[in-house]
Amino acid sequence: MPTRLAVIGGNPAGMSAASVAKRRDPQLEVVAFERGPYTSYAACGIPYLIGGQIAEVDDLVARSPERHRANGIDVRIRTEVVAVDLAARTLTTGDGTTEPFDQLLVATGAHATPPPIPGAEATEPARTLDAAEKLRGEVSRHGTHAVVIGAGYIGLEMAENLRQRGMRVTMVDRAPQVMGTLDADMAEHVQTAAEGAGIKVLLNVDIEEIVRHEDGRPRLVRTSEGDLPADHVVIGTGAKPDVALAEAAGLTLGETGALAVDDHLRTPGHDGVFAAGDCVESHHRILDRPVNIQLGTHANQQGRVAGINLAGGDARFPGVLGTAISRICRYEVARTGLTEREAADAGIDAVAATIQARTRAEYYPGAGPVWVKLVAERGGGRLLGGQIVGTETAGKRIDTIATALWAGMTAGELQFVDLAYAPPVSPVRDPVLVAARAVAGR
Amino acid sequence: MPTRLAVIGGNPAGMSAASVAKRRDPQLEVVAFERGPYTSYAACGIPYLIGGQIAEVDDLVARSPERHRANGIDVRIRTEVVAVDLAARTLTTGDGTTEPFDQLLVATGAHATPPPIPGAEATEPARTLDAAEKLRGEVSRHGTHAVVIGAGYIGLEMAENLRQRGMRVTMVDRAPQVMGTLDADMAEHVQTAAEGAGIKVLLNVDIEEIVRHEDGRPRLVRTSEGDLPADHVVIGTGAKPDVALAEAAGLTLGETGALAVDDHLRTPGHDGVFAAGDCVESHHRILDRPVNIQLGTHANQQGRVAGINLAGGDARFPGVLGTAISRICRYEVARTGLTEREAADAGIDAVAATIQARTRAEYYPGAGPVWVKLVAERGGGRLLGGQIVGTETAGKRIDTIATALWAGMTAGELQFVDLAYAPPVSPVRDPVLVAARAVAGR
Numbered sequence: 001m002p003t004r005l006a007v008i009g010g011n012p013a014g015m016s017a018a019s020v021a022k023r024r025d026p027q028l029e030v031v032a033f034e035r036g037p038y039t040s041y042a043a044c045g046i047p048y049l050i051g052g053q054i055a056e057v058d059d060l061v062a063r064s065p066e067r068h069r070a071n072g073i074d075v076r077i078r079t080e081v082v083a084v085d086l087a088a089r090t091l092t093t094g095d096g097t098t099e100p101f102d103q104l105l106v107a108t109g110a111h112a113t114p115p116p117i118p119g120a121e122a123t124e125p126a127r128t129l130d131a132a133e134k135l136r137g138e139v140s141r142h143g144t145h146a147v148v149i150g151a152g153y154i155g156l157e158m159a160e161n162l163r164q165r166g167m168r169v170t171m172v173d174r175a176p177q178v179m180g181t182l183d184a185d186m187a188e189h190v191q192t193a194a195e196g197a198g199i200k201v202l203l204n205v206d207i208e209e210i211v212r213h214e215d216g217r218p219r220l221v222r223t224s225e226g227d228l229p230a231d232h233v234v235i236g237t238g239a240k241p242d243v244a245l246a247e248a249a250g251l252t253l254g255e256t257g258a259l260a261v262d263d264h265l266r267t268p269g270h271d272g273v274f275a276a277g278d279c280v281e282s283h284h285r286i287l288d289r290p291v292n293i294q295l296g297t298h299a300n301q302q303g304r305v306a307g308i309n310l311a312g313g314d315a316r317f318p319g320v321l322g323t324a325i326s327r328i329c330r331y332e333v334a335r336t337g338l339t340e341r342e343a344a345d346a347g348i349d350a351v352a353a354t355i356q357a358r359t360r361a362e363y364y365p366g367a368g369p370v371w372v373k374l375v376a377e378r379g380g381g382r383l384l385g386g387q388i389v390g391t392e393t394a395g396k397r398i399d400t401i402a403t404a405l406w407a408g409m410t411a412g413e414l415q416f417v418d419l420a421y422a423p424p425v426s427p428v429r430d431p432v433l434v435a436a437r438a439v440a441g442r
Numbered sequence: 443m444p445t446r447l448a449v450i451g452g453n454p455a456g457m458s459a460a461s462v463a464k465r466r467d468p469q470l471e472v473v474a475f476e477r478g479p480y481t482s483y484a485a486c487g488i489p490y491l492i493g494g495q496i497a498e499v500d501d502l503v504a505r506s507p508e509r510h511r512a513n514g515i516d517v518r519i520r521t522e523v524v525a526v527d528l529a530a531r532t533l534t535t536g537d538g539t540t541e542p543f544d545q546l547l548v549a550t551g552a553h554a555t556p557p558p559i560p561g562a563e564a565t566e567p568a569r570t571l572d573a574a575e576k577l578r579g580e581v582s583r584h585g586t587h588a589v590v591i592g593a594g595y596i597g598l599e600m601a602e603n604l605r606q607r608g609m610r611v612t613m614v615d616r617a618p619q620v621m622g623t624l625d626a627d628m629a630e631h632v633q634t635a636a637e638g639a640g641i642k643v644l645l646n647v648d649i650e651e652i653v654r655h656e657d658g659r660p661r662l663v664r665t666s667e668g669d670l671p672a673d674h675v676v677i678g679t680g681a682k683p684d685v686a687l688a689e690a691a692g693l694t695l696g697e698t699g700a701l702a703v704d705d706h707l708r709t710p711g712h713d714g715v716f717a718a719g720d721c722v723e724s725h726h727r728i729l730d731r732p733v734n735i736q737l738g739t740h741a742n743q744q745g746r747v748a749g750i751n752l753a754g755g756d757a758r759f760p761g762v763l764g765t766a767i768s769r770i771c772r773y774e775v776a777r778t779g780l781t782e783r784e785a786a787d788a789g790i791d792a793v794a795a796t797i798q799a800r801t802r803a804e805y806y807p808g809a810g811p812v813w814v815k816l817v818a819e820r821g822g823g824r825l826l827g828g829q830i831v832g833t834e835t836a837g838k839r840i841d842t843i844a845t846a847l848w849a850g851m852t853a854g855e856l857q858f859v860d861l862a863y864a865p866p867v868s869p870v871r872d873p874v875l876v877a878a879r880a881v882a883g884r
Contacts, residue, residue, distance in 0.1 A: 012870070042803060042805070042865065042870065044803075044863070044864060044865055044870075045803060045805060045806070045865045048806065048865060048866075053806070053807055054805055054806065054807075059805040060805060062804075295863070296863060296870050297860065297861065297862075297863045297870060297872075298860070300870055300871060301858060317858070318855075318858045319860075320860050321860040322860070323860040323861055323862045324862060324863075324864075325862035325863065325864045325867055325868075326864050327864060327866040327867060332867060334862050336860065336862070361484060361486075361487060362504075363484070363487060363496055363501040363502060364487070364490065364495070364496065365495055365496075392835075393834075393835050393838065395862065395864075395867055396835065396838065396839065396862060396867055396868065397838065397841070398862050399839065399841070399842040399859075399861045399862055399872070399874075400841040400842055400844075400845050402842075402859060402860055402861055402862070403842050403845040403846050403849070403851075403856075403859050403861075404845050404849070406849075406851075406855075406859045406860065407845070407846070407849030407850075407851060408849075409845075409848075409849060413760075413848075414845075416743060416759070416760045417841075417844060417845050417848045418727075418739065418740070418761075418762050418763040418764070418765040418778070418844055418848065419739065419765055419841045419844055419845075420739075420765045420766060420767035420776050420778070420837065420838060420840045420841055420844070421486070421737070421738060421739045421766075421767065422486060422766075422767045422768050422769060422837075423484065423486055423487045423490060424490075424769040425767055425769060425774060425837055425838055426767075426838065428454070428484065428486075428738050428739060428742055429742060430739075430841070432841075
């Protein structure tokens with residue numbers, strides 16, 4: 001009898017694992033359970049679906065249930081797993097069916113955490129394609145005012161795209177800055193760009209209530225600074241790993257509250273039980289401790305590693321840096337490793353330097369500003385992190401910094417790396433190298 | 443009496459060194475000799491001056507003689523150094539003047555090497571601003587046919603820009619491929635792009651003669667495949683380090699024919715005599731031997747290192763990878779380290795993999811093709827090199843590969859580096875990581 005692998009979660013982590021495992025071991029019986037109607041979709045594309053740059057929900061589906069089935073994976077959509085019995089090696093779905101498995105992959109993802117205010121519970125966060133489709137329909141049908149609660153990268157992307165749909169957009173956050181994943185000095189450039197695109201940004205403001213019409217639609221958002229008209233409310237205040245099912249089944253949570261896994265994505269103490277994606281914690285290579293950072297890149301890589309191991313292979317997931325990028329209004333915004341504040345919070349004696357440069361040769365048409373901030377251990381020690389804000393093409397330069405961090409380089413080493421230059425793509429002194437030189441001297 | 447530093451060459455290497463040295467040691471007396479009328483100009487911008495994307499010659503001058511003088515550097519333009527007496531510590535300029543020095547920096551650059559065919563000697567290669575200005579004037583005044591001899595990156599950039607000026611452009615090379623700095627399979631994409639932009643590409647063709655009108659202007663180019671009408675002829679067949687002056691003075695040439703220097707840019711055996719830029723050889727970090735690669739990035743960095751050391755500091759130039767990028771027609775074209783052919787020529791047992799991906803998420807508007815080729819030691823050894831061809835934003839991804847090469851990473855390590863993803867800037871599986879995975883399996 002072939003081994004049976006059950007995958008909980010039809011997201012990139014779960015379906016990458018399912019696909020890789022099935023491809024490497026065609027004898028493996030693979031069944032995947034997804035609570036919604038879609039599989040393998042790009043949640044990162046949702047803001048652009050709202051904004052209209054992406055026309056169809058299906059465009060965001062990298063691989064449909066039908067395509068997975070054609071590859072021999074038994075996909076059950078609209079099927080929620082409600083209980084797992086690790087001893088009996090069975091799981092139970094919402095309709096009471098019991099399914100056996102030999103191996104299990106938990107890829108339950110994360111769920112949004114709206115602030116605990118009256119009315120918030122009725123505002124579905126646009127994390128899923130279904131919710132995104134609903135919001136898109138509502139935006140196209142009525143209303144002129146939108147309020148975005150939470151000024152992180154998802155909030156900003158949503159705000160920008162609602163603005164492109166002609167909404168008057170106000171973004172509210174209780175924090176003193178936008179983009180909490182950046183240091184305040186870098187986040188200021190992003191705020192300027194958002195305001196330049198017509199988004200009203202209110203910081204240090206508490207939300208008190210989302211007031212609704214009788215039919216449930218939002219009417220206004222009550223804040224510590226007064227009422228904001230709100231035909232639409234989008235909440236982007238972060239997400240927590242979805243671990244209730246796994247915890248109830250007896251899997252171990254780590255110190256972050258996410259599922260603990262080893263570097264092979266195995267759950268400790270449960271042979272043949274793996275977990276991957278937003279619901280697990282990962283080793284942070286700079287902090288040298290587990291973190292829960294929810295990014296599609298990690299989910300994909302982890303899914304692949306888990307898939308290899310589920311098919312009898314031996315792959316290792318070597319950890320994360322938390323490298324992330326967004327395009328927000330006229331800027332690309334990117335980060336990797338630790339910010340200056342995160343380094344301080346971790347008790348590291350760090351120095352930082354920020355430089356401003358241009359994306360192309362000064363004289364070449366289309367050159368725009370780019371700010372690069374690097375953080376390093378004081379006294380010429382290893383690099384700790386980097387942040388970039390700048391016009392088109394600025395952001396992916398973060399990969400150079402991420403690769404240097406990955407290799408454990410110092411700023412003194414990075415400043416001499418032989419990077420590429422031509423007038424249409426870079427100044428002769430690459431902004432990353434200029435920043436490395438600046439921080440190497442501190 | 444203050445120390446006197448003489449710099450030969452008003453190019454980026456020479457003037458970076460002069461500026462850095464003067465800034466670090468204001469007591470230092472610095473005199474710089476430049477044979478032409480300009481200092482510190484961006485030769486890499488010349489094709490765009492021809493094409494009209496850059497309007498003024500002065501736009502390419504990063505720092506004029508006047509600005510250098512305002513910084514306390516005694517710049518002598520239109521002044522050629524014709525002899526150096528290292529024992530007497532004097533140099534002689536074209537008008538017979540003798541100038542003393544305590545320290546010397548040789549930054550004589552490189553000179554074009556036109557093919558040894560009749561008529562070529564009268565075609566001034568557009569390597570200097572004066573020559574570029576002259577060509578620009580001629581192109582604007584007359585003619586419809588241009589022939590570019592040499593299909594390397596400079597030839598291709600010139601061909602594209604002549605095309606933009608409305609010329610009918612034929613590019614001729616005796617080699618069987620364009621872009622000899624790439625492997626043939628990657629160069630094919632560049633050729634396709636050039637042809638798509640209306641450039642006629644003739645390969646495996648020998649040039650026999652440049653036939654001229656009585657007034658000296660080109661009339662046609664005679665080739666092994668017939669005559670090509672040519673109102674303008676541009677030669678881009680490479681350049682050799684300009685070492686005649688230094689060799690006559692007794693400085694040592696290395697195995698490449700360029701000036702030998704140590705990692706502090708000191709010339710061996712001559713205290714206080716430094717050299718930097720296109721005229722020197724550099725340590726290649728992958729080949730572990732000296733090479734002469736002429737790039738503005740190296741010249742700038744070397745100038746800075748030499749300047750620090752000339753001012754009594756202690757800086758080390760850690761070598762090169764030969765990272766280079768061009769924008770050619772619709773593609774960005776980049777390379778670093780060794781090509782597959784270069785690895786084979788060096789006797790290295792190498793494997794290679796090429797992948798095709800997209801520059802953005804598949805569903806995001808503006809996504810274009812990108813090919814990434816990686817070369818690595820067989821059996822999971824270190825990475826040896828990378829090549830990228832693709833639409834806008836593709837090329838600077840080479841920096842990620844360059845940083846991995848610099849750090850001595852293997853493809854197996856690179857495939858997991860935490861790179862940045864968002865739909866407008868990358869697919870979730872970054873093309874560089876996909877290529878690393880492909881070559882890691884070979």
